[in-house]
Amino acid sequence: MAANQGERVRRRLSTGERREQLLSVGARLFSESPYDEVWIEQVAEIAGVSRGLLYHYFPTKRDFFAAVVERESERMLRMSAAVPGVPVREQLAAGLDTYLEHVRAHAHGYRAFHRADAAGDQAVRKVYQRALAAQERQILAALAADPEFGPRALERPELRLAVRGWLAFTTAVSLEWLRDAELSREQVRDLCARALLGVL
Amino acid sequence: MAANQGERVRRRLSTGERREQLLSVGARLFSESPYDEVWIEQVAEIAGVSRGLLYHYFPTKRDFFAAVVERESERMLRMSAAVPGVPVREQLAAGLDTYLEHVRAHAHGYRAFHRADAAGDQAVRKVYQRALAAQERQILAALAADPEFGPRALERPELRLAVRGWLAFTTAVSLEWLRDAELSREQVRDLCARALLGVL
DNA sequence: ACTTTACTTGACGCCGGTTCAACAGCGGGA
DNA sequence: TCCCGCTGTTGAACCGGCGTCAAGTAAAGT
Numbered sequence: 001m002a003a004n005q006g007e008r009v010r011r012r013l014s015t016g017e018r019r020e021q022l023l024s025v026g027a028r029l030f031s032e033s034p035y036d037e038v039w040i041e042q043v044a045e046i047a048g049v050s051r052g053l054l055y056h057y058f059p060t061k062r063d064f065f066a067a068v069v070e071r072e073s074e075r076m077l078r079m080s081a082a083v084p085g086v087p088v089r090e091q092l093a094a095g096l097d098t099y100l101e102h103v104r105a106h107a108h109g110y111r112a113f114h115r116a117d118a119a120g121d122q123a124v125r126k127v128y129q130r131a132l133a134a135q136e137r138q139i140l141a142a143l144a145a146d147p148e149f150g151p152r153a154l155e156r157p158e159l160r161l162a163v164r165g166w167l168a169f170t171t172a173v174s175l176e177w178l179r180d181a182e183l184s185r186e187q188v189r190d191l192c193a194r195a196l197l198g199v200l
Numbered sequence: 201m202a203a204n205q206g207e208r209v210r211r212r213l214s215t216g217e218r219r220e221q222l223l224s225v226g227a228r229l230f231s232e233s234p235y236d237e238v239w240i241e242q243v244a245e246i247a248g249v250s251r252g253l254l255y256h257y258f259p260t261k262r263d264f265f266a267a268v269v270e271r272e273s274e275r276m277l278r279m280s281a282a283v284p285g286v287p288v289r290e291q292l293a294a295g296l297d298t299y300l301e302h303v304r305a306h307a308h309g310y311r312a313f314h315r316a317d318a319a320g321d322q323a324v325r326k327v328y329q330r331a332l333a334a335q336e337r338q339i340l341a342a343l344a345a346d347p348e349f350g351p352r353a354l355e356r357p358e359l360r361l362a363v364r365g366w367l368a369f370t371t372a373v374s375l376e377w378l379r380d381a382e383l384s385r386e387q388v389r390d391l392c393a394r395a396l397l398g399v400l
Numbered sequence: 401a402c403t404t405t406a407c408t409t410g411a412c413g414c415c416g417g418t419t420c421a422a423c424a425g426c427g428g429g430a
Numbered sequence: 431t432c433c434c435g436c437t438g439t440t441g442a443a444c445c446g447g448c449g450t451c452a453a454g455t456a457a458a459g460t
Contacts, residue, residue: 012425012438034319036236039416050440055418118318121234157382158391161373165395168372169365176364182357191358191399195365198398199391212406212457239447250408255449 011048019057022047026068031111035065035119065116066124072113073131075106080135088146092196096170096189103174104185111178114171132167139163149200162199169195211248219257222247224308226268231311235265235319265316266324272313273331275306280335288346292396296370296389303374304385311378314371332367339363349400362399369395 013021025047029038040061044051058064079102080095103110116128140163143149153159170192177188213221225247229238240261244251258264279302280295303310316328340363343349353359370392377388 034321037321053439115318118315119234158387161376162391164376165369165373169369172368173361173365176361187358191362195399199395253407
């Protein structure tokens with residue numbers, strides 16, 4: 001580990017690059033250890049940079065964590081845009097495929113992101129909740145646009161709760177799938193699809 | 201706040217009572233704030249004891265948190281014992297009623313407990329995972345005992361994943377319900393029941 | 401009253417988060 | 431080519447909460 005730490009020539013990156021690099025390291029560490037077991041020092045060391053620099057980019061450790069979460073939340077929202085006009089049943093399979101692909105590609109970030117709910121402070125939670133709410137809205141909108149469910153669906157208060165529950169279902173299954181992929185992506189996809197249709 | 205702190209006569213409790221009291225205070229605080237925003241000092245102050253006493257009962261802050269989580273996990277397991285011989289569909293409604301009643305009665309502990317997954321270290325996570333696995337086993341066993349699903353069910357690897365996902369569903373819905381109870385317990389119960397039957 | 405033991409007090413070391421003044425690499429102007 | 435200013439970056443010191451410990455205090459049981 002840390003093979004090229006000591007002798008690496010000091011490189012000066014642009015603020016954008018450095019920020020991105022730090023967030024990547026953060027995502028990895030926060031995905032592997034709970035919040036308070038991640039030391040700023042550790043992040044800096046892996047990034048090949050001093051502790052102080054981190055505080056130049058992020059005011060506090062919490063803000064750093066929040067930035068990691070926010071970055072993942074943006075990536076996630078960008079990825080999961082709904083396709084209008086297509087029946088929910090068809091959109092669902094394709095959407096889940098994209099989603100699960102994203103989960104595999106950004107496993108660290110995904111795990112770190114879903115830590116925000118239980119490990120974050122008010123601000124971090126807010127970012128997390130906003131991302132969840134956005135996904136929720138996308139799904140509800142897709143449901144409302146489908147004749148099978150109809151625009152009336154939005155008025156049922158339990159539907160919101162059902163969608164939120166289903167998101168938790170999908171998240172839990174995805175995380176478990178990351179931990180030990182004994183099932184194929186198609187199986188996981190079908191499982192999640194069945195769960196949503198079953199609950200409606 | 202802390203109305204009866206200063207002038208309260210020093211009370212001497214049995215180790216069991218004191219331990220219980222500290223765990224209760226911990227459950228409340230850990231349910232309201234993330235792990236690292238809870239100070240040992242704060243716990244002690246609310247309990248009306250000295251910092252030192254906490255370290256007399258629990259070696260470290262982590263152990264304290266772990267004890268809080270473990271206590272809730274025990275309570276939960278004790279509460280959710282399955283009734284053998286009854287069809288799943290009937291058992292489900294009754295079981296969920298008990299569960300949701302427990303959630304309301306021990307809201308703080310319930311919230312604190314579900315923080316273990318993302319905020320705890322390896323040891324705490326282990327306690328959490330053990331509790332989840334136990335619930336999982338109870339459900340799978342109940343399914344296997346029912347002729348509608350049969351003992352073959354246990355062999356389907358996706359079923360375990362489905363049950364785990366459903367637990368996450370129920371947890372998310374319960375937590376949301378605690379935050380803002382716009383739905384009745386019956387509605388939540390039916391929603392969760394439908395989710396399980398739908399996914400199988 | 402005497403014993404037991406829950407409990408307090410206060411001082412200390414340690415360690416990780418946070419601050420800040422100084423330093424050093426890189427681009428631009430002469 | 432040299433110098434200069436901008437800004438990325440450093441290193442060390444500070445702070446506050448965790449965890450330790452030894453010596454004591456006082457509430458219950460007998």
